Amino acid sequence: MANPSLLILPGDGIGPEVMAQVERVIDWFAANRDLAFDVSTDLAGGCAYDAHGTPLTDATMAKAQEVDAVLLGAVGGPQYDDLDFSLKPERALLRLRKEMDLFANLRPAQCFDALADFSSLKRELVAGLDMMIVRELTSGVYFGEPRGVTHEGNERVGVNTHRYTESEIARVARAAFELARKRSNRVCSMEKRNVMEAGILWRDVVQEIHDAEYPDVELSHMLADAGGMQIVRAPKQFDVILTDNLFGDMLSDVAAMLTGSLGMLPSASLGLPMANGRPKALYEPVHGSAPDIAGQDKANPIACILSFAMALRYSFDEGANADLLENAVQKVLADGVRTGDLMGPEGGTPVGTVGMGDAILAA
Ligand code: NAI
Numbered sequence: 568m569a570n571p572s573l574l575i576l577p578g579d580g581i582g583p584e585v586m587a588q589v590e591r592v593i594d595w596f597a598a599n600r601d602l603a604f605d606v607s608t609d610l611a612g613g614c615a616y617d618a619h620g621t622p623l624t625d626a627t628m629a630k631a632q633e634v635d636a637v638l639l640g641a642v643g644g645p646q647y648d649d650l651d652f653s654l655k656p657e658r659a660l661l662r663l664r665k666e667m668d669l670f671a672n673l674r675p676a677q678c679f680d681a682l683a684d685f686s687s688l689k690r691e692l693v694a695g696l697d698m699m700i701v702r703e704l705t706s707g708v709y710f711g712e713p714r715g716v717t718h719e720g721n722e723r724v725g726v727n728t729h730r731y732t733e734s735e736i737a738r739v740a741r742a743a744f745e746l747a748r749k750r751s752n753r754v755c756s757m758e759k760r761n762v763m764e765a766g767i768l769w770r771d772v773v774q775e776i777h778d779a780e781y782p783d784v785e786l787s788h789m790l791a792d793a794g795g796m797q798i799v800r801a802p803k804q805f806d807v808i809l810t811d812n813l814f815g816d817m818l819s820d821v822a823a824m825l826t827g828s829l830g831m832l833p834s835a836s837l838g839l840p841m842a843n844g845r846p847k848a849l850y851e852p853v854h855g856s857a858p859d860i861a862g863q864d865k866a867n868p869i870a871c872i873l874s875f876a877m878a879l880r881y882s883f884d885e886g887a888n889a890d891l892l893e894n895a896v897q898k899v900l901a902d903g904v905r906t907g908d909l910m911g912p913e914g915g916t917p918v919g920t921v922g923m924g925d926a927i928l929a930a
Pocket residue numbers: 581585640641642643644645657660829830831851852853854855856857858859860865866867868870908
C-alpha cells in the first residue's frame with residue numbers, strides 16, 4: 568500500500584522554523600516506527616506572494632485537495648500589511664479552509680502538569696485537563712445572509728444573520744461524535760436554544776444524530792453562556808464540547824488560556840471523508856508568524872509538533888504513536904526544558920527552537 572501523503576506549507580516568519588522541527592519528528596517516525604509519509608513541501612502566504620504574486624497558487628490548492636493531510640506553519644508579517652485584501656497572506660488560509668470545506672475546527676485545551684502554574688486558574692483546577700472544543704467553522708452568523716450596515720429612517724442598522732441548515736449541523740455533530748469515540752466518549756453540545764431558533768434546531772439535530780448513529784456516546788446539552796461559566800469554574804468536567812461558529816470562537820479562546828502559552832496550542836480543521844475514508848484535514852498551530860522573534864531560534868515548536876500529533880491521531884489512526892509523541896513533549900516539560908515563552912519564575916533549562924526539537928526527539 569502506498570504511504571499516506573502530507574503537504575507541508577511552512578509559511579512565513581517562525582512558520583518554517585517550527586515546521587523544521589516537525590520534519591525531524593516525521594523523519595524519526597519513518598526511521599524508528601516504520602511509519603513513513605510521502606511528504607511534499609510548498610509555499611503559502613507571504614512567501615508565495617513573493618514568489619508567485621498570489622498567497623496560494625492554483626497548483627498548491629490542487630495538491631492540498633489530493634493529499635491525506637496538510638500541515639501549515641503560520642502566515643503573514645508586517646511587510647504584507649499594505650497589500651490589497653485579496654493578496655494578503657491570510658487569504659491562503661481562508662482559501663484552503665473554504666475550498667477544502669473544513670467545517671469542523673478542533674481546538675484542544677490540554678494542560679501539561681509541568682505548566683499548570685502558567686494557567687490563570689488554580690493548579691488543581693487545570694492539572695491533567697484534556698478537553699477538545701469542536702467549533703463549526705464554515706457557517707453561522709459569520710456567513711449568514713442578509714448582512715451589512717444599512718439605514719433605517721435616520722439611523723444606521725448593523726445586520727448579521729445566524730443561520731444553520733440541518734445538514735450543516737449534522738455533519739459537524741458527526742465529526743464531534745467520531746472524535747469522542749477516540750477519546751473519553753462524551754460530548755457536551757452548547758447553543759442558546761432559550762433565545763435563538765437556530766439553537767433549537769442545533770439541539771434537536773445533534774440529539775437526532777446521536778440517537779440514530781452514536782447511541783454509545785454520552786451526550787449532554789448546555790446553554791453556551793452557562794457553558795462559559797463551567798469552563799472556567801470546573802473545566803475538567805468536559806471531554807468534547809460541540810458548538811457553533813460564534814460561540815466556538817469565544818469558548819475556544821477562553822479554554823486555551825486555561826493552559827498557558829500560545830506556543831503550546833495545536834489545532835485541526837476537518838472536512839468530509841475522502842474516498843479512502845480519511846477526512847479532508849489541515850493541521851496548524853494556533854499562533855501566528857511571530858515576526859518579533861522570527862529568525863532568532865526563539866520560537867516554541869511544541870504547538871506545531873502537537874498539531875502533527877493530532878494528524879497522527881485523527882487522520883491516520885495512529886493513536887499509539889500520537890501518545891508516544893505527546894508523552895515525549897510531556898517528559899521534556901517535566902524535565903524543565905523551556906523555550907523563552909515557557910520560562911516562569913521557577914526557571915528551567917533554556918533552549919531555542921532547535922534545542923526543544925532535540926530534547927523531544929531524545930525523549
Ligand atoms: P502571533 O501569534 O504571531 O504572536 C503573538 C505573540 O506570541 C508574539 O509576542 C509572539 O512572539 C508570541 N508567540 C507566538 N507564537 C509563539 C511561539 N511558537 N513561541 C514563542 N512565542 C510565540 O500573533 P500576532 O503577533 O498578532 O501576528 C503576527 C502575524 O501573524 C500577523 O501577520 C498575523 O496576521 C499573523 N497571524 C497568522 C496566523 C496563522 O497563520 N494562522 C494566526 C494569527 C496571526
